Amino acid sequence: MKITPIERINQPSITEFCNKFVIPDKPVILTGVANEWKACEQWTPETFKSMFGDVIAPLRASDDEIEVFFGGLAEKKLISIADYIDSILSETQDGHKRLYLGNIPFDSPIAKAHLDKIRPDFEFPNYFPDNTGNDLRLWIGGANQKSTIHNDNYHNLNAQIFGEKTFLLFAPEEYQKLYATKMDDELWSSPIDPQKPNLSKYPLFDDVTGLEAVLAPGDILFIPAFWWHQARSITPSINVNMWVYTHKICEIWEQHPVLSGNMANVVS
């Protein structure tokens, strides 16, 4: 695996961002934008404990997504937000996995009433002139939480609010080296853990090239649609992201009503 650091850009205009990054599908870290948000000034794990501590939520049974997708841990577990926040702020013991409060839609029927209280604390700029719809999500996890390498069929702005998180990014055309398999009609995911890849089982992964984005509070990562990515938290971490649908993505989707993993052929 050959990884190089991603580019950073400070406070681009809408036109500059669009021309340099959205149109050519180029990942970048945006700085100087989210730093202004109330979320970045005020949100900590303790904020969530004091505001929502009594709420009982169904969370992912492991914060290692390979275990959820490939290891039979798909069932959710109920926990209070207070207990969950305590768990992500304490050390894990060997063999003991944390749960994961990730991928929570701000407008889901269960979460909306709670998350509406913090929704005014951030606002992503609209860098996408042909935007046809957005989906906002919340991600709160402990150190070493990690996703699989997967891709999404929409653009993504992922903002680091608290703590540090690192993303590995691979261009769509790298898909054969990732051994991604179909999880459902919208999701393809790789069984490879890039921090400890099994190269005798997945030899092509050795040749993959990618980018690394290390996010600190106030950084926003742009992941273009169909780019493969893995998220891994370095410390307890809070992120919000906005998935963005655009006319261009919808057109590709309509012309090729196949699956996002296969879309790598189409967009490369």
Ligand SMILES: O=C(O)CCC(=O)C(=O)O
């Ligand atoms: O932070 C995570 O666990 C995954 C984030 C992700 O995959 C995304 O923003 O698309």
